[in-house]
Structures are given as structure tokens and as C-alpha cells.
Amino acid sequence: MQSRFITVEGGEGAGKSVFTHGLNRALTAAGIPVDLTREPGGTPLADGLRELFLHPPADDKPTAITELFIVSAxxxxxxxxxxxxxLERGTWVLCDRFYDSTRAYQGALGGLDESVLEPIIATSVGNCHPHLSFVLDCPAEVAMQRTVAREKAKGRDQADLNRYDGGSQALHQHLRSAYQALARKFPERIVLINAVESPEVMVASAMRVIRERWKI
Structure with missing residues (x-):
């Protein structure tokens, strides 16, 4: 079976981690060899850059262009x-975030123009592009409630949230709108998933898309 590269996208609190792990299990159960990974991260070096990106020094907040270079590296x-x-060995790759996150966060949210973003994105990926991307579409108020509840469940308070998790409802709405715009721009690749549904329903919806697209 030809390998496929699938990415999962969405704002904070959309449920990407639960959905991605559920989709990984469903693909494995269908007999598909799949590797689950995430961004920023996925290798020891990239994981180190992830930590820097998520938790920069308190007195040295990165600019949008700095963020772009960190995540692109x-x-x-x-x-x-x-x-x-x-992919070259025939394994499917399922990735929690990829370059659409850069377009949403450093582009729409950070204010970087496409003329700056796209050449760096292109350089960082070469010819490696997702075959299919699922965007978890979540109302801003629901996303915000989930991020706060998640941290409370971990015994942490608002001060422990990273700068995106702890964002305002306006930030969550801005991210949602950015992803919806990307879905309109790349309709052949991006599929919206209703993130208010249960994880089981969301995974079932994604698997229907995969089966119909690739006849597995």
C-alpha cells in the first residue's frame, strides 16, 4: 500500500491530541503501518526547539519572525x-500539527505576510507535503473552557498556561477563523471535523474520509 502523510490541525483546546491518538489506533486496527508524531518536535533536536518555542525566557518573548524560524528549523x-x-519505507505518517499551524499562528495571528511565510515553509519541507489534513473546528468559547479545565485537571492554574493556551476568547476565535480560511483555500487537502462531537464520532468521520479517498 502506498504511504500517506496525514496531518491534524486546530487551535488550542480543539482536542487534537485525543483525536490524533484515536485516529492512530483506528488506522492500526485497519492494518495500516502508521507512525504517530507531532510538531514542533518529532526528533530529539526538534523536541529541544519545541521546549524553547513553548516556554521561552520570561523576559525575552520571541517575535513572530523568530517563532517562524524556530518552528521551521x-x-x-x-x-x-x-x-x-x-514515507519512503511505506509507512503512513500521522502528525499532530504541520505547516498549516505556521500559517495560522505566525501568519494570521502573528501578522507575518505570505511573502515571508511561504518561502520559508517551502524551504523547510522541500517536496514533503501532506496528502490529507484534518482541521478540528471548535467554537472559541468551547476551546477556551477546555484549555482552562485541562490545566486544572493537571493541578495547574492560569499562570502555568503557555502563551497560547492562556489566550483570550478573541485569540481562540482568530485561530478558528484562520483555519477555516485555510480550509477554503485548500479544499482538496483540508477536511473540517466538528470538534464539538465526541472523540469517537470525530475519528469515525475521519476514517470515512480516508476510506472513501483511498479505498482501504
Whole structure:
């Protein structure tokens, strides 16, 4: 079976981690060899960049362009040393976030123009592009409630949230709108999933898309 590269996208609190792990289990149960990974991260070097990206020094907040270079450096390493070799061996790759996150966060949210974003994205991935991307579409108020509840469940308070988790409802709405715009721009690749549904329903919806698209 030809390998496929699937990405999962969405704002904070959309439920990407639960959905991605559920989809990984469903693909495995269908007899598909799949590797589950995430961004920023996916390799030891990229994981180090992820930590810097999520938790920068308190007195030295990165600019949007700095964020772009950090996540792009991590992505270049991830693609070259993990994603591309797996695809070449026939393994499917399922990735929690990829370059649509850069477009949403550093682009729409950070204010970087496409003329800046796209050449760096293109350089970081080369010819490695997702065959299919699921965007978890979640109302801003629901996303915000989930991020706060998640941290409370871990015994942490608002001060422990990273700068995106702890964002305002307006931030969550801005991210949602950015992803919806990307879905309109790339309709052949991006499929919206209703993130208010249960994880089981969301995974079932995704698997229907995969089966219909690739006849597995």
C-alpha cells in the first residue's frame, strides 16, 4: 500500500491530541503501518526547539519572525530525518500539527505576510507535503473552557498556561477563523471535523474520509 502523510490541525483546546491518538489506533486496527508524531518536535533536536518555542525566557518573548524560524528549523529536521524516511519505507505518517499551524499562528495571528511565510515553509519541507489534513473546528468559547479545565485537571492554574493556551476568547476565535480560511483555500487537502462531537464520532468521520479517498 502506498504511504500517506496525514496531518491534524486546530487551535488550542480543539482536542487534537485525543483525536490524533484515536485516529492512530483506528488506522492500526485497519492494518495500516502508521507512525504517530507531532510538531514542533518529532526528533530529539526538534523536541529541544519545541521546549524553547513553548516556554521561552520570561523576559525575552520571541517575535513572530523568530517563532517562524524556530518552528521551521524543527520542521526541517523532522521532515529530513523522520517523516520522509518513513514515507519512503511505506509507512503512513500521522502528525499532530504541520505547516498549516505556521500559517495560522505566525501568519494570521502573528501578522507575518505570505511573502515571508511561504518561502520559508517551502524551504523547510522541500517536496514533503501532506496528502490529507484534518482541521478540528471548535467554537472559541468551547476551546477556551477546555484549555482552562485541562490545566486544572493537571493541578495547574492560569499562570502555568503557555502563551497560547492562556489566550483570550478573541485569540481562540482568530485561530478558528484562520483555519477555516485555510480550509477554503485548500479544499482538496483540508477536511473540517466538528470538534464539538465526541472523540469517537470525530475519528469515525475521519476514517470515512480516508476510506472513501483511498479505498482501504
Amino acid at each position: 524543527a520542521r526541517a529536521q523532522h521532515v529530513a530525518t523522520r517523516i520522509q524516511p518513513l
